[in-house]
Amino acid sequence: MPRxxxxxxxxxxxxxxxxxxxxxxxxxxxxxxxxLASLPAPARTPVPYVCPYGxxxxxxxxGHPLPRATLLDRVLRRPARPVPVSAAxxxxxxxxYIGAAGWLQGAMWDAGGRVCxxxxxxxxxxxGYGTPGTVRTARIQLMEVxxxxxxxxxxxxxxxxxxxxxxxxxxxxxDRAAARAGRLGV
Numbered sequence: 724m725p726r727x728x729x730x731x732x733x734x735x736x737x738x739x740x741x742x743x744x745x746x747x748x749x750x751x752x753x754x755x756x757x758x759l760a761s762l763p764a765p766a767r768t769p770v771p772y773v774c775p776y777g778x779x780x781x782x783x784x785x786g787h788p789l790p791r792a793t794l795l796d797r798v799l800r801r802p803a804r805p806v807p808v809s810a811a812x813x814x815x816x817x818x819x820y821i822g823a824a825g826w827l828q829g830a831m832w833d834a835g836g837r838v839c840x841x842x843x844x845x846x847x848x849x850x851g852y853g854t855p856g857t858v859r860t861a862r863i864q865l866m867e868v869x870x871x872x873x874x875x876x877x878x879x880x881x882x883x884x885x886x887x888x889x890x891x892x893x894x895x896x897x898d899r900a901a902a903r904a905g906r907l908g909v
Contacts, residue, residue: 783819790851810860814901826890840883
């Protein structure tokens with residue numbers, strides 16, 4: 724039977740009527756169920772949230788190995804070597820990082836963890852993916868796409884901070900630049 728938006732969802736657990744009220748007749752169970760029913764759907768869901776397209780939420784770096792410190796790294800107390808990624812992979816990771824952390828204009832990051840385009844690139848690099856040369860190559864690809872699409876700016880950060888730029892525009896820019904870098908093999 725099709726549900727409309729006005730019909731209440733079926734109860735998650737059907738309890739016998741004798742348990743709906745406590746021994747003192749207070750109706751505590753009914754009160755708890757009413758509270759749980761008032762929560763947003765993801766909070767009531769007993770399984771991990773699955774987006775409408777059928778994929779579960781995953782870490783932004785999925786598909787790439789985590790940087791691992793070798794025994795020598797630990798003995799010398801130095802950071803692990805960065806995971807080698809191409810400029811195209813770096814741009815895709817930056818887009819995923821923005822999607823996971825949130826997007827921001829006017830600052831590299833804020834207290835809530837949201838980042839701008841440059842902040843996302845810096846975070847991907849700081850997490851051990853790529854080198855400063857990879858980031859430089861990726862930023863060149865971003866500038867090439869911006870100029871090729873008729874958006875002459877002095878830097879990708881200037882484009883990020885424009886009042887007319889939306890988060891979807893930044894993701895599209897990163898996707899186009901990653902595709903271009905992938906075609907060029909950089």
